[in-house]
Amino acid sequence: MMNSYYRDKNEFEYVCKQKNKTKAIDYMKQLKLFRKT
Numbered sequence: 001m002m003n004s005y006y007r008d009k010n011e012f013e014y015v016c017k018q019k020n021k022t023k024a025i026d027y028m029k030q031l032k033l034f035r036k037t
Contacts, residue, residue, distance in 0.1 A: 012024065
């Protein structure tokens, strides 16, 4: 569980570094929806 959290956090930080901020937001939204199901 913790490993998954840190991996997602690293991916989120990587995406945030990209120029496309909306892509990062969409990624987190999809991640939250995926976690709920």
